[in-house]
Amino acid sequence: MTHIDRYDYAFDPEGDAWAARVLRRIPPQGSVLELGPGPGAMTRVLLARGYAVTVVENDPEALSALQALGAQCIASDLDGSDWTAALADQQFDVILACDVLEHLRRPDEVLRALNTVLAPTGSLIISVPNIAYAGVVAGLRQGLFDYSDKGQLDRTHVHFFTRRSLERNLLDCGWAPRIWEANRVPLEQSEFAGCWKDLSDAQRSSLRDGWHDFDVYQWMVVATASSNSVAWEGAAARAQVDQLREELQALSLQQKRELASLLEHQKAFSEAKEIIEELQGEVARLHKQTMLFETEVQRLGKLLFDRTWLGHLRRLMGHR
Structure with a gap:
């Protein structure tokens, strides 16, 4: 398998594959700048x-394939500056950066440079692997962080992102995140299936409970260029976002604790109810036995009384 074969794949454009979902974020028509398309x-x-479509790509084999498709090709390394000069005076309706930023040494510089080539009403669409994926965490729980040919730990990844870190990068570089979408992949279907299986039930539960995004394998974000007139105002906006996120997390943890307490109380109540029902049944049984005993005592008492008087009468008759 060649270098570019690792990144070649087929998908149904009308289906639910991640690539198809990304493409559905692009307006029906216009110009597209695609970064690192392989x-x-x-x-x-x-x-x-x-x-x-205009593409920026530095792999010779990939460039040959792209030229055969009919795309306008710029042979350049995104970590360099040649590509920005080649795009001078051009603007695009959409910029597509799918699974690219994690391969770059200076993704921040690329994000800043893209501001100059996006049309005023255009959008930037980014897709990145989520290093906070529970499969990665499961591996770390077992001391594993092994690079591979592709996937979350592709050996060519030099940057790792979570939703929060990507959001901060975008804000710092003049972009306003507008829409987020998650690619959720069951742990059992990922390259970390073995690590996930080797965890105990309690460990898996601790990774799932209270963590809504534990199975997000990739994040996609649609961003627009920010300006001085928009509400995203640097550090103040980031601080507010961070504060709200922390408050939400605190509320989520509190809700989790209260739910656990409620479930424990419900369990105790259910157990107490069962005990009460058993005791009530035992009381009813004993009450029934007591009534039977009293009835038997009364019968025996009457019988004893009758025999006593009968003996007394016999003795009286004997004296006569």
Whole structure:
């Protein structure tokens, strides 16, 4: 398998694959700048739909495949500056950066440079792996952080992102995140299935409970260029976002604790109810036995009384 073959794949553009969901975020028509498309799995679909596509790619094999597709190609390394010069005076309706930022040494510089080539009403669409995926955490619980040819721990990844860190990067670089979408992958279907299985039930439960995003394998965000007139005002806005997130997390943990307490009380109440029902049944049984005993005592008393008087009468008759 060649270097670019690792990043080539087929998907149904009308289906529910992650690539198809990303493409659905692109407006029906316009110009697209695609960063690091590899051999062009998504480029192929974009061109077939009539978009004008410009790509920035530095792999010679990938460039050959992209040129054959008919895309306008800029042979350049995104970690360099040549590509920005090649795009001078051009603006695009959409910039597509899917699974690219994690491969760059200076993703912040790329994000800042993209502000100059986006049309005023355009959008930036980014997809990145989520290093906070519970499968990665499961591996860390067992001391494992092994790189591989592709996936979360692709050996060519030099940056790792969570939703929060990506959001901060975008804000710092002049972008306003508008829409987030999660690619959720069951742990049992990921490359971390073995690590997940080796955890105890309690460990798996601790990773799932109270953590809504434990199974988010990738994050997608649609962002627009921010300006001095918008509400996202640097550090103040970030501090407010961080505060609200911390408050939400605190409320979530409090709710979790209260729910656990409620469930414990419900369990205790249910057990007490069962004990009360058993005791009530025992009381009823004893009450029934007591009534039977009293009835028997009365019968025996009457019988004894009758025999006593009968003996007395016999003695009287004997004296006569």
